[in-house]
Amino acid sequence: MGFHMSKSDNSLFVLHNIGVTIYVLIYVDDIILTGSNEVLLQQVVTSLSKTFSLKYLGLLHYFLGIEVHRDDDGLFLSQSKYIQEVLHDTKMQDCKGIHLPMSTSAPLLVDDGAPKTDGTEYRSVLGKLQYLSLTRPDIIYAVNKLTQFNTFPSVAHWQAVKRLLRYLKETFLSILSTDLATFSYTKLGDINDRRSISGYIIFLGITPISWCSRKQPTVSRCSTEAEYRAVASALNPGNSGVKMVVQGTIYGTSLTELLSCRFPLLLHQTLVLAIADHSHATCTVAASGAAVAVSAASIPTHDSLIRFS
Incomplete structure (x- = not known):
């Protein structure tokens, strides 16, 4: 065929x-x-x-726990019914909802001194939550963090899972933002080998879905070239040679890196320039072999969500 x-x-x-x-x-x-x-x-x-x-x-309405709803803008995928089934299986259907999936004050430790809990039930619930993360990227970090304790989960780890279930109870009908935003940052020239460090973090709505910090493979000849490499790395996070289609906004702290995305010849003409943090530019970026439709914007350094020490 x-x-x-x-x-x-x-x-x-x-x-x-x-x-x-x-x-x-x-x-x-x-x-x-x-x-x-x-x-x-x-x-x-x-x-x-x-x-x-x-x-x-x-017409498609339900497939493998994923509900399909149609409107004038296209298809909307939801797992609200699946969430209710998970809550019922864990006897959490009547729990009180909360607005945050994890505690920001109580770190999770491998050996926290708390009694151990039923590892079979713990792993079973997390397996269901991993499948749920297909349409709920806002729980990806929490689920991945909790799966680190699959071998010998404690009561504290199980309480963290139940907190995540309470979050799902509160938000199972929520419509998540699909706005994609990337923050790029560069630490120039390591004192030992002169290679700069690129960093980025990618948000889907308010949820971080990908992040990275690593040294650039070669020494850059100027700050603008190093910053341009950081933008290229952020636009191709897989770095696997596979062409990607990315839409959204990428934020940098230097106007020169954003101008270089639009006018690559500037890389051969730009030295280390002092640019006011509050400069702003909008352009279309094409880098790393990716098919890209991205608006680029300069933001003040103190507003960047990524920083190197």
Whole structure:
């Protein structure tokens, strides 16, 4: 039929045919079929029905615990029903909700001196919460932090899991922001090897979803080049050679790095310049082989959410 298996997911098959794209997602005996041409979609269904016994269920509304709602802007994915099932399984359906997923004052320790708890139930609940994080990126950090104690969880760790469940009880009907914002920062020239350090943190709404701090592979000839490398690294966080499509805003603390994104030739003409922190620019950035539609803005250093000591 001409379908090719996706490199990112072995269950996803893609067909490109003269400007038309068809996607087929298969999970055991469930199939999702979508594409840009109704006639070709029907031909695919007809062809599959000649080999397999198919039952057409109509428009997609629910799939593997994920609810699909339609409006004028497109599709909205939700797991509110799944959250209610998790709360019921843990007998937390009547708990009092809270607005923060984790405590900011009580650190979690491997050996906190608290009695141990049932590790089987602990791991089971966290497994469900990991699946929930597909549509709730605001709990990714909390879930990943709590899974660090899977081997010998204590009562304190279980209390942290129950706190996360209380947060879900409070927010299970919330609509999360999909605004993407990246903060980029550069620490210039290490005193020993002269290589600068790049850092970035990426937010989806108010939730950090990716962050990194590392030395640049080569020595930069000026501060602007080092800052430009930091922006490029932030726009391609995977650094895997795979082309990415990124939309959002990237914030830096120097106007020169943002201008260099728009006019790369400036890299050959710019020395270390003193630029006022409150400068502002907007441009389209293309870096690291990524397909990018990003507005870039300069912010005061003290407003940056990333800093090096």
